[in-house]
Amino acid sequence: xxxxxxxxxxxxxxxxxxxxxxxxxxxxxxxxxxxxxxxxxxxxxxxxxxxxxxxxxxxxxxxxxxxxxxxxxxxxxxxxxxxxxxxxxxxxxxxxxxxxxxxxxxxxxxxxxxxxxxxxxxxxxxxxxxxxxxxxxxxxxxxxxxxxxxxxxxxxxxxxxxxxxxxxxxxxxxxxxxxxxxxxxxxxxxxxxxxxxxxxxxxxxxxxxxxxxxxxxxxxxxxxxxxxxxxxxxxxxxxxxxxxxxxxxxxxxxxxxxxxxxxxxxxxxxxxxxxxxxxxxxxxxxx
Amino acid sequence: xxxxxxxxxxxxxxxxxxxxxxxxxxxxxxxxxxxxxxxxxxxxxxxxxxxxxxxxxxxxxxxxxxxxxxxxxxxxxxxxxxxxxxxxxxxxxxxxxxxxxxxxxxxxxxxxxxxxxxxxxxxxxxxxxxxxxxxxxxxxxxxxxxxxxxxxxxxxxxxxxxxxxxxxxxxxxxxxxxxxxxxxxxxxxxxxxxxxxxxxxxxxxxxxxxxxxxxxxxxxxxxxxxxxxxxxxxxxxxxxxxxxxxxxxxxxxxxxxxxxxxxxxxxxxxxxxxxxxxxxxxxxxxx
DNA sequence: GACCTGTGATACCCGGGAGGTATCACAGGC
DNA sequence: GCCTGTGATACCTCCCGGGTATCACAGGTC
Numbered sequence: 130x131x132x133x134x135x136x137x138x139x140x141x142x143x144x145x146x147x148x149x150x151x152x153x154x155x156x157x158x159x160x161x162x163x164x165x166x167x168x169x170x171x172x173x174x175x176x177x178x179x180x181x182x183x184x185x186x187x188x189x190x191x192x193x194x195x196x197x198x199x200x201x202x203x204x205x206x207x208x209x210x211x212x213x214x215x216x217x218x219x220x221x222x223x224x225x226x227x228x229x230x231x232x233x234x235x236x237x238x239x240x241x242x243x244x245x246x247x248x249x250x251x252x253x254x255x256x257x258x259x260x261x262x263x264x265x266x267x268x269x270x271x272x273x274x275x276x277x278x279x280x281x282x283x284x285x286x287x288x289x290x291x292x293x294x295x296x297x298x299x300x301x302x303x304x305x306x307x308x309x310x311x312x313x314x315x316x317x318x319x320x321x322x323x324x325x326x327x328x329x330x331x332x333x334x335x336x337x338x339x340x341x342x343x344x345x346x347x348x349x350x351x352x353x354x355x356x357x358x359x360x361x362x363x364x365x366x367x368x369x370x371x372x373x374x375x376x377x378x379x380x381x382x383x384x385x386x387x388x389x390x391x392x393x394x395x396x397x398x399x400x401x402x403x404x405x406x407x408x409x410x411x412x413x414x415x416x
Numbered sequence: 417x418x419x420x421x422x423x424x425x426x427x428x429x430x431x432x433x434x435x436x437x438x439x440x441x442x443x444x445x446x447x448x449x450x451x452x453x454x455x456x457x458x459x460x461x462x463x464x465x466x467x468x469x470x471x472x473x474x475x476x477x478x479x480x481x482x483x484x485x486x487x488x489x490x491x492x493x494x495x496x497x498x499x500x501x502x503x504x505x506x507x508x509x510x511x512x513x514x515x516x517x518x519x520x521x522x523x524x525x526x527x528x529x530x531x532x533x534x535x536x537x538x539x540x541x542x543x544x545x546x547x548x549x550x551x552x553x554x555x556x557x558x559x560x561x562x563x564x565x566x567x568x569x570x571x572x573x574x575x576x577x578x579x580x581x582x583x584x585x586x587x588x589x590x591x592x593x594x595x596x597x598x599x600x601x602x603x604x605x606x607x608x609x610x611x612x613x614x615x616x617x618x619x620x621x622x623x624x625x626x627x628x629x630x631x632x633x634x635x636x637x638x639x640x641x642x643x644x645x646x647x648x649x650x651x652x653x654x655x656x657x658x659x660x661x662x663x664x665x666x667x668x669x670x671x672x673x674x675x676x677x678x679x680x681x682x683x684x685x686x687x688x689x690x691x692x693x694x695x696x697x698x699x700x701x702x703x
Numbered sequence: 704g705a706c707c708t709g710t711g712a713t714a715c716c717c718g719g720g721a722g723g724t725a726t727c728a729c730a731g732g733c
Numbered sequence: 734g735c736c737t738g739t740g741a742t743a744c745c746t747c748c749c750g751g752g753t754a755t756c757a758c759a760g761g762t763c
Contacts, residue, residue: 135419135420135421149739160723175498195504202687203490207490210489211462215464217481217483452711
């Protein structure tokens with residue numbers, strides 16, 4: 130009685146996300162009535178009201194919000210278990226439980242560091258195979274949580290390290306990337322306020338959970354689009370120093386004096402017990 | 417197909433712990449054949465061999481060990497979801513999702529600090545009700561993971577903070593607690609080597625996961641037993657400085673010069689989002 | 704070597720519950 | 734008034750989780 134099937138959790142989380150039984154049922158690939166019943170039964174078993182149904186639309190109660198958060202975490206843990214077990218099952222040879230590691234990296238970030246890390250690790254005896262998994266915008270944390278990755282390069286303050294073990298690798302400043310011809314490109318340094326306040330160059334907006342935040346700037350999906358728009362003089366961008374490695378001829382980089390420093394960490398799920406992972410971390414820490 | 421029911425996880429974890437289908441089935445309150453089938457089916461669905469059955473006893477494969485670890489974490493997350501939701505459901509009033517917090521504290525430890533914390537927090541406006549949950553030997557981490565507690569006082573290097581957010585509260589040295597009449601009790605300071613090497617006073621052994629580590633010392637289950645055995649001149653113990661608050665007249669405390677300092681932290685699950693918890697943490701950090 | 708013991712696997716059966724379809728009850732909006 | 738869209742209810746079906754009985758097999762023991 131004090132345990133929940135992942136099926137029930139999945140149902141509830143879907144309903145809580147959609148706030149609509151019909152759509153939730155559709156997403157789950159089932160009909161609406163059994164879903165309604167399942168949620169009712171869940172509420173009875175927990176002895177707690179999770180949803181407030183008021184005849185058009187559904188809202189979460191306080192307990193419902195708690196279950197949404199905790200339930201997501203539990204589902205992530207379950208799918209992580211499956212993924213990591215499958216991964217471990219493929220190569221069940223000697224040298225520890227796992228000899229293939231998936232490393233999540235934000236696409237295009239920390240190029241040079243990543244290169245050095247992979248080279249250095251390849252020289253370690255009994256090195257595992259490293260699969261580099263490019264991650265979308267700031268989703269490295271999710272990838273670690275749900276088992277798509279075993280270890281990640283993360284960047285504060287963009288990624289949150291909460292819940293992971295981590296080791297600091299490097300700190301860098303940030304730069305503004307401007308069209309080469311722009312007046313501000315001639316400056317030696319800039320401040321954040323100067324960059325965000327340029328009327329003719331609104332800051333680009335990145336997709337966040339599939340949606341774009343409101344604002345005047347162009348909508349961006351990948352780095353190449355952004356690079357091009359900058360080159361065309363349509364926008365500016367703020368990036369860590371290491372972004373200099375992919376600048377175009379039409380770009381100019383100007384250091385920002387007051388932007389928060391970006392710290393690159395290597396991070397992994399706190400309870401990990403893998404020799405290969407330990408080696409990789411040790412290698413990274415020595416760079 | 418990429419998800420597992422908690423029932424299946426529970427079955428596998430139990431079998432992996434017992435390494436014996438019969439006993440596992442008994443612990444699960446079911447018959448052995450359906451358990452065997454469930455595990456076979458699990459292996460088929462994952463496409464991975466989890467157990468090596470060699471006709472007397474069972475051993476874990478590498479993948480099995482991974483699933484044991486990850487599965488335990490997932491099960492903890494699921495039961496935590498239930499516990500926290502139930503707790504939130506009881507008091508679903510204004511002021512955030514939860515206004516009751518369970519604080520896990522190692523029984524008898526940090527008495528004074530705890531007192532100050534509770535007093536200070538009680539003065540906070542809209543303070544939640546704090547339930548102090550005494551925890552067994554170093555099980556605060558488990559209590560946070562499986563939802564029996566929302567926040568804990570933990571002591572490095574005894575507890576591991578891995579996977580939690582935490583804030584440092586205080587640092588203290590360690591002392592040896594000796595029978596008052598013992599020759600070493602007259603010393604101003606001692607070293608760890610001196611204390612552990614006393615031939616007539618073997619160090620007491622604490623139960624760990626229900627079993628006692630091997631060694632010459634007496635087997636201890638709670639602090640009172642230990643205090644009595646010290647008073648009787650049968651054993652010594654090493655404790656943080658704050659243990660002075662419960663010393664008996666027949667005890668003498670002598671500072672240790674080379675024992676690692678004990679740091680008390682307040683720790684909580686990384687993803688927590690509760691106003692009451694945030695207040696408590698802020699209060700603690702200000703002490 | 705025959706026998707017993709303890710292991711996990713197989714065969715077969717049964718009942719509960721997950722899921723489907725059809726329908727209801729009700730609140731708003733044109 | 735009707736129509737629309739919501740979630741809840743009624744009722745049926747069939748799968749699968751679980752039980753019992755039994756097998757297959759490896760080691761001891763005499």
